[in-house]
Amino acid sequence: MTAVAQLTDLEVTYRRHAPAVRGVSLSIAPGEVLAVVGESGSGKTTTASALLGLLPAAGRITGGRIEVDGLDVTHAGERVRRGLRGRVIGLVPQDPMVGLDPTRRVAGQLAEAVRLRGVPRRTAQVEVLQLLHEAGVDDPELRARQYPHELSGGLRQRVLIALALAGRPRLVVADEPTSALDVTVQRRILDHLVDQVRTSGTALLIITHDLAMAADRADRIVVMQDGRVVEHGPTATVVGQPQEAYTRRLIAAAPGLRGFEPRPDEPAPDVLRLTGATVDFPGSGRVLDGVDLTVQRGRTLAVVGESGSGKTTALRVALGLQRLTAGRIELDGQDLTDAGWKQWRPLRRRVQLVHQNPFAALDPRFTVAESVAEPLVSFRVGDRRTRATRAAELIDRVGLPADTLSRLPAELSGGQRQRVAIARALALSPEILLLDEPVSALDVSVQAQILDLLADLQRELGVSYLFVSHDLAVVAQVAHRVAVLHRGRLVESGATTQVFTDPRHERTRELLDAVPGRSAVAR
Amino acid sequence: MTAAVLAAPGVPRTRVLRWGPAGYIAGRVLQAAGVLWAAYTVTFVILWLLPSDPLALVLSANNVELDSLTPAQLAEAQARYGLDQPVLTQYWTMLTNALHGDLGTSTTKGVPVTQLIAERLPGTLQLSGLAILLALGGGVLVAWLAAYVRWSPLRLLLTRLPSAGVAFPSFWIGLLLIQVFAFGLGWLPSTGSAGPQALILPAVTMAIPTGAAFAQVLTRSLTDTLAEPYITTATATGLSRAAVIGRHALRNAALPTLTILGLLVGGTVTGAIVTETVFARQGVGTLAQESVLNQDVPVVQAVVVLAAAAFVLVNLLVDLLYPLLDPRIARSR
Numbered sequence: 001m002t003a004v005a006q007l008t009d010l011e012v013t014y015r016r017h018a019p020a021v022r023g024v025s026l027s028i029a030p031g032e033v034l035a036v037v038g039e040s041g042s043g044k045t046t047t048a049s050a051l052l053g054l055l056p057a058a059g060r061i062t063g064g065r066i067e068v069d070g071l072d073v074t075h076a077g078e079r080v081r082r083g084l085r086g087r088v089i090g091l092v093p094q095d096p097m098v099g100l101d102p103t104r105r106v107a108g109q110l111a112e113a114v115r116l117r118g119v120p121r122r123t124a125q126v127e128v129l130q131l132l133h134e135a136g137v138d139d140p141e142l143r144a145r146q147y148p149h150e151l152s153g154g155l156r157q158r159v160l161i162a163l164a165l166a167g168r169p170r171l172v173v174a175d176e177p178t179s180a181l182d183v184t185v186q187r188r189i190l191d192h193l194v195d196q197v198r199t200s201g202t203a204l205l206i207i208t209h210d211l212a213m214a215a216d217r218a219d220r221i222v223v224m225q226d227g228r229v230v231e232h233g234p235t236a237t238v239v240g241q242p243q244e245a246y247t248r249r250l251i252a253a254a255p256g257l258r259g260f261e262p263r264p265d266e267p268a269p270d271v272l273r274l275t276g277a278t279v280d281f282p283g284s285g286r287v288l289d290g291v292d293l294t295v296q297r298g299r300t301l302a303v304v305g306e307s308g309s310g311k312t313t314a315l316r317v318a319l320g321l322q323r324l325t326a327g328r329i330e331l332d333g334q335d336l337t338d339a340g341w342k343q344w345r346p347l348r349r350r351v352q353l354v355h356q357n358p359f360a361a362l363d364p365r366f367t368v369a370e371s372v373a374e375p376l377v378s379f380r381v382g383d384r385r386t387r388a389t390r391a392a393e394l395i396d397r398v399g400l401p402a403d404t405l406s407r408l409p410a411e412l413s414g415g416q417r418q419r420v421a422i423a424r425a426l427a428l429s430p431e432i433l434l435l436d437e438p439v440s441a442l443d444v445s446v447q448a449q450i451l452d453l454l455a456d457l458q459r460e461l462g463v464s465y466l467f468v469s470h471d472l473a474v475v476a477q478v479a480h481r482v483a484v485l486h487r488g489r490l491v492e493s494g495a496t497t498q499v500f501t502d503p504r505h506e507r508t509r510e511l512l513d514a515v516p517g518r519s520a521v522a523r
Numbered sequence: 524m525t526a527a528v529l530a531a532p533g534v535p536r537t538r539v540l541r542w543g544p545a546g547y548i549a550g551r552v553l554q555a556a557g558v559l560w561a562a563y564t565v566t567f568v569i570l571w572l573l574p575s576d577p578l579a580l581v582l583s584a585n586n587v588e589l590d591s592l593t594p595a596q597l598a599e600a601q602a603r604y605g606l607d608q609p610v611l612t613q614y615w616t617m618l619t620n621a622l623h624g625d626l627g628t629s630t631t632k633g634v635p636v637t638q639l640i641a642e643r644l645p646g647t648l649q650l651s652g653l654a655i656l657l658a659l660g661g662g663v664l665v666a667w668l669a670a671y672v673r674w675s676p677l678r679l680l681l682t683r684l685p686s687a688g689v690a691f692p693s694f695w696i697g698l699l700l701i702q703v704f705a706f707g708l709g710w711l712p713s714t715g716s717a718g719p720q721a722l723i724l725p726a727v728t729m730a731i732p733t734g735a736a737f738a739q740v741l742t743r744s745l746t747d748t749l750a751e752p753y754i755t756t757a758t759a760t761g762l763s764r765a766a767v768i769g770r771h772a773l774r775n776a777a778l779p780t781l782t783i784l785g786l787l788v789g790g791t792v793t794g795a796i797v798t799e800t801v802f803a804r805q806g807v808g809t810l811a812q813e814s815v816l817n818q819d820v821p822v823v824q825a826v827v828v829l830a831a832a833a834f835v836l837v838n839l840l841v842d843l844l845y846p847l848l849d850p851r852i853a854r855s856r
Contacts (some may be wrong), residue, residue, distance in 0.1 A: 052754060054758060078764070082761055082763060083761070084761075084793065085758065085759050085760065085761040086759065086760040086762075087761055087763030089759075090759065090760075091755070091759035093752055093755060093756050093759070094752070098752045098753060098757065099752050099753055099756050100753050101753045101756075101757065101771045101775065102753070102775065102849075102850070102851060103774050103775055103778075103848065103849060103850060104770075104771070104774075105850075109757075112760070112762065112770070113760040113762075115763070116761050116762065147851070149850070149851045160756065163756065163760060164759070164760075166760065167760060167761055169851075238713065305855065344554065362665040414856060429594075431681075469809060
């Protein structure tokens with residue numbers, strides 16, 4: 001059978017830069033699921049864009065060939081490319097939250113794509129509902145009438161999948177299709193997408209940084225690094241007998257593939273304690289319902305749950321930003337349940353926050369040194385010189401070179417920025433760090449480095465962590481204890497080993513099953 | 524997912540629909556009325572209380588010297604204009620009169636101000652209306668072309684063109700147009716208010732700076748919008764560039780320009796003063812100019828309030844238009 005798409009020695013260059021893709025060759029057979037795996041900057045997304053003819057204006061194909069459906073489209077004009085888009089190659093974009101036109105109803109956007117096939121207006125509506133149904137959208141009639149902002153991230157992703165399949169393409173390119181979603185949602189949607197393409201005989205090209213996720217679903221895997229293919233082959237071979245050091249590194253970074261050794265749960269004195277914490281929001285009802293959480297000195301408590309489970313509210317309570325409707329909060333035995341802004345202010349030195357998104361958490365106009373020293377300034381600690389010394393010390397502590405100090409956030413990678421954010425949170429030598437999904441915006445391999453850093457810092461500084469995440473795989477390596485929240489209630493809590501090996505609650509088992517790579521290991 | 528820990532959840536993102544759509548509209552209308560009242564009051568304070576003796580102002584407008592009057596005549600004059608009352612009473616009387624549609628009498632022409640305005644307003648409304656239509660059409664066209672055209676010299680020209688339109692003063696553009704189309708080519712009349720043909724040159728003159736400013740904002744907004752992921756999604760379904768820009772990008776790009784559009788359209792009343800003067804048209808603009816020169820205070824006040832009303836009305840329309848164009852505002856619970 002001829003390949004649906006074939007790249008031969010493809011080279012793509014962005015203006016005035018070294019080639020981003022250098023000599024990539026790969027082919028996708030009809031009905032095949034192929035995964036291209038690599039870190040940010042490996043050229044995997046550029047490869048996919050070139051295939052779709054959607055390279056940014058600065059990008060040029062400077063060598064090699066692209067064949068789609070046996071047709072050489074390397075330097076084809078816009079008209080030819082447009083004929084291929086949607087009808088031969090469909091795209092499932094990266095971030096479902098921003099992938100749909102916010103001003104138009106779901107039905108309108110889908111019908112537009114359906115009608116490009118020449119389907120008359122009347123039957124297009126029927127096809128739209130059919131597509132939504134096939135993509136696993138509940139109540140298609142209702143969803144079709146809604147606007148994107150009325151749908152959850154998972155539903156939007158399903159609509160985008162319907163949109164990609166609307167032109168009945170022979171190949172679907174999924175560019176990091178679910179990295180912006182909760183793990184359990186991720187898993188359901190990916191499984192559904194793979195089932196859908198397999199039944200319709202459509203080929204699927206998955207672009208991802210997550211080797212474990214690819215291992216669960218792909219027939220073949222292509223590993224990319226620095227614009228080159230470093231390893232390719234059937235999934236079992238690439239994961240089971242990796243030839244290249246780089247592939248082995250990716251496998252080691254994937255929590256589901258490397259297996260985990262939970263940290264022992266030895267008793268320690270309590271630092272932060274929530275007892276029967278209950279929070280009601282006017283309008284949305286009870287978002288936190290009688291939750292008990294205890295963070296012990298020098299230990300990590302992981303709070304895990306899906307969107308809407310109340311984990312963010314719990315974090316806000318711990319930060320003193322959210323008053324409790326009922327229950328108690330204690331810090332070091334001091335009752336803070338009714339403490340106001342004034343009483344909290346001195347305590348904020350002892351409780352610091354690290355944000356989820358390192359790209360938004362740093363002031364783009366502050367140098368790294370200024371960002372790290374800012375908490376010292378706001379609490380009037382030391383003078384200019386001692387602050388500079390402290391910033392340098394902290395930057396060294398989080399494993400960044402000293403010349404980082406004079407840089408701006410824009411010059412740093414996501415992982416480096418998160419290190420800076422951690423350094424800033426440590427500036428006042430807090431007793432507790434509240435970590436809000438600290439690695440979910442990062443590549444899997446970078447995630448592993450940040451998690452290792454957090455574990456090292458805890459060992460050296462004795463700081464306690466309250467680690468909030470939607471992903472059980474991530475907390476496996478750092479948590480001493482795990483608490484699982486579901487719809488505002490604490491459904492399970494215990495030592496990490498116990499929660500992972502002997503989960504009591506159905507929700508916990510669901511979260512465990514969602515960890516990518518577990519099925520590949522079991523295979 | 525935990526998007527922002529610091530943003531308080533539970534608090535509605537927009538307060539728009541706390542009392543339903545009717546409440547939203549009622550709130551905006553009330554706000555508009557408040558602004559109008561404030562504009563009226565501020566003008567009253569500035570025009571009647573600050574500069575000098577209002578009686579002298581009124582009399583000198585009628586070529587009567589204050590010093591030539593006997594005390595009895597003075598008192599009589601004061602009573603006639605209501606100036607013997609306390610200031611607050613004067614203000615109250617004028618305000619209630621204004622609310623009943625009586626804006627006072629022109630001190631120079633001796634005609635009710637409402638009648639003067641009623642005579643002059645239609646001409647200005649025609650002019651402004653046509654100018655706004657031209658500005659909108661032209662602005663959208665230039666912005667759309669600047670996004671659509673891919674031949675870079677033309678694209679550059681189209682993106683730079685609006686800056687030039689903003690930079691040239693409108694009286695200069697008006698004079699240039701008269702020179703070319705009236706005196707040079709003889710296609711259109713240079714001045715006057717007779718017939719629809721006389722409307723074209725002044726409307727174009729007014730439309731150029733407004734449309735150029737609008738095109739500038741829209742072009743920039745369109746450039747940003749075209750970099751949005753949903754544009755890539757739309758392109759990937761196989762839509763043509765024209766359709767992607769027309770059906771997806773333009774509407775989203777228009778949202779942030781609405782507010783500035785409100786300001787630009789509201790400003791056409793002020794713009795009418797210059798344009799009507801250059802083209803010697805009878806309108807509210809020339810009325811304002813005459814009455815300022817003659818210190819005809821009631822007329823000036825009425826024109827100021829009218830200009831404020833235009834701003835308020837247009838911005839009210841913009842506020843009501845937002846929910847129609849952006850479902851995220853209309854539908855937020």
